[in-house]
């Protein structure tokens with residue numbers, strides 16, 4: 050019954066290794082925040098584009114206002130001349146009146162341009178502000194995800210380190226040849242080198258119903274038996290209970 054005790058010891062190693070595997074899988078499944086980072090970068094580019102468009106529209110509005118101001122100044126100047134009493138004759142009077150009419154038309158166009166520019170600038174500023182707010186919210190979410198990731202990653206890494214120590218302790222009583230065989234299978238088969246045979250004769254790793262003769266041989270523990278489907282070392286569930 051020497052093998053019975055060896056398999057019992059191996060079961061303890063397998064139990065620890067299952068926990069290590071679960072922790073490693075959890076680390077692999079953690080959200081690193083890379084998806085949010087990509088989303089943030091795209092949103093940042095869009096926010097910058099919208100901000101530049103808003104700044105351009107504000108500059109155009111300002112230009113329009115300056116032009117309107119200069120037309121108004123010019124009009125005042127001409128009106129001042131017109132009513133100053135220094136106008137020499139009807140020809141000059143006519144010219145000044147024509148100039149005022151022309152300035153009036155220019156003023157109308159300039160006012161329309163300014164009103165349109167104000168609308169555009171207001172819309173674009175609103176869009177840029179909204180994009181910035183969305184970007185800020187994304188940054189908050191990203192930081193939260195990163196913090197959760199770092200926290201969970203550190204906890205799982207510490208857990209794995211503890212389990213590795215437990216693994217080393219549990220592996221000591223297992224004969225070298227059996228342990229080497231187990232570790233080889235574990236490395237080759239996704240971190241699981243052994244399989245507990247359930248009460249109904251199913252392989253605990255690949256969940257295939259095993260041949261009853263094979264289950265009996267595994268229970269007899271005269272020699273090491275492996276799952277006929279996945280090749281892992283079979284340990285009857287009853288062996289674990291003795292540990």
Ligand SMILES: [Zn+2]
Nearest residue numbers: 252255276279
């Ligand atoms: Zn199997």
